[in-house]
Amino acid sequence: MLDYSGNQTDISMDAQQSGSVLPSIYIGLFDQFGNILRPDNTSVASLSILSSNSDNKYPGNLIGNTLVRAVEGIFSFKDIAVTAEPGSTTSSFSH
Numbered sequence: 001m002l003d004y005s006g007n008q009t010d011i012s013m014d015a016q017q018s019g020s021v022l023p024s025i026y027i028g029l030f031d032q033f034g035n036i037l038r039p040d041n042t043s044v045a046s047l048s049i050l051s052s053n054s055d056n057k058y059p060g061n062l063i064g065n066t067l068v069r070a071v072e073g074i075f076s077f078k079d080i081a082v083t084a085e086p087g088s089t090t091s092s093f094s095h
Contacts (some may be wrong), residue, residue: 018060018084025077029070037073044068044074049082060084 016022027045029037047069049060064080 027075029073043070
């Protein structure tokens with residue numbers, strides 16, 4: 001699980017090929033003492049591609065539910081696919 005304390009906005013992972021489904025991503029909301037903010041069921045987070053090679057004819061896109069609400073302080077991004085120009089890869093995402 002990724003720790004989100006308000007400062008971190010980028011996620012890096014192994015390069016993803018166009019058409020592939022990302023591994024599930026879990027992001028936790030933590031207080032200053034390192035505890036998950038379990039009462040939080042209202043915060044919302046979105047996931048997007050941080051950068052895409054502008055030389056590509058088809059820039060990268062994420063397909064699936066990229067806007068989620070926290071459940072007991074945890075955001076869960078599941079079953080999100082990457083689409084982009086064939087043969088291109090991306091590995092940086094933003095939330």
